[in-house]
Amino acid sequence: QKEVEQNSGPLSVPEGAIASLNCTYSDRGSQSFFWYRQYSGKSPELIMFIYSNGDKEDGRFTAQLNKASQYVSLLIRDSQPSDSATYLCAANSANAGGTSYGKLTFGQGTILTVHP
Amino acid sequence: NAGVTQTPKFQVLKTGQSMTLQCAQDMNHNSMYWYRQDPGMGLRLIYYSASEGTTDKGEVPNGYNVSRLNKREFSLRLESAAPSQTSVYFCASSRGWDAAEAFFGQGTRLTVV
Numbered sequence: 050q051k052e053v054e055q056n057s058g059p060l061s062v063p064e065g066a067i068a069s070l071n072c073t074y075s076d077r078g079s080q081s082f083f084w085y086r087q088y089s090g091k092s093p094e095l096i097m098f099i100y101s102n103g104d105k106e107d108g109r110f111t112a113q114l115n116k117a118s119q120y121v122s123l124l125i126r127d128s129q130p131s132d133s134a135t136y137l138c139a140a141n142s143a144n145a146g147g148t149s150y151g152k153l154t155f156g157q158g159t160i161l162t163v164h165p
Numbered sequence: 166n167a168g169v170t171q172t173p174k175f176q177v178l179k180t181g182q183s184m185t186l187q188c189a190q191d192m193n194h195n196s197m198y199w200y201r202q203d204p205g206m207g208l209r210l211i212y213y214s215a216s217e218g219t220t221d222k223g224e225v226p227n228g229y230n231v232s233r234l235n236k237r238e239f240s241l242r243l244e245s246a247a248p249s250q251t252s253v254y255f256c257a258s259s260r261g262w263d264a265a266e267a268f269f270g271q272g273t274r275l276t277v278v
Contacts, residue, residue, distance in 0.1 A: 080264070095267075100264050141264070151259035153208075
């Protein structure tokens, strides 16, 4: 069973702090990793994706990937109350033939609360 | 530009009833997916369609059927609803290659009583 595990949370940080969200995955065949944000009662929306080892930055968000350790993380700098949401980590899920066709395996999500 | 549109948004069914959830995308995407989301369990893939004319099972297909009607539309059918199928259902689409991001519809909240 291919699995994606996220730190259980919930995570609470003060406004302006760095929020760190972590994720591990079991399928070494996974090549692409995605972070989605989901507000309560809404659908997931993509924040970032990463498929190369190292860091990828986009504004206040930095995704980090370490394929040797099978570890993905998301850092949110200068956290704002509007960042309060559930964050979902996902990995592409390949078939036996090695193609995922965009299928994703999701972690259970981490609830982040940013308090003023 | 609507993206991914699902209908209905809410539905209450009695045990044993059937229904079809509709999904349409206007992004010319090749692949489409149905996920369900239960509290504390993230999203789990029910069925997917890699391209028009193909469908395949995901992680939790039992009790469901799908139809890829054309490139735009992908429907999910519950033939005999059970309380265990109470969930939020999301349709998604993507270009279908390995690094392609998925875009989600607004979800259908289904309750089976």
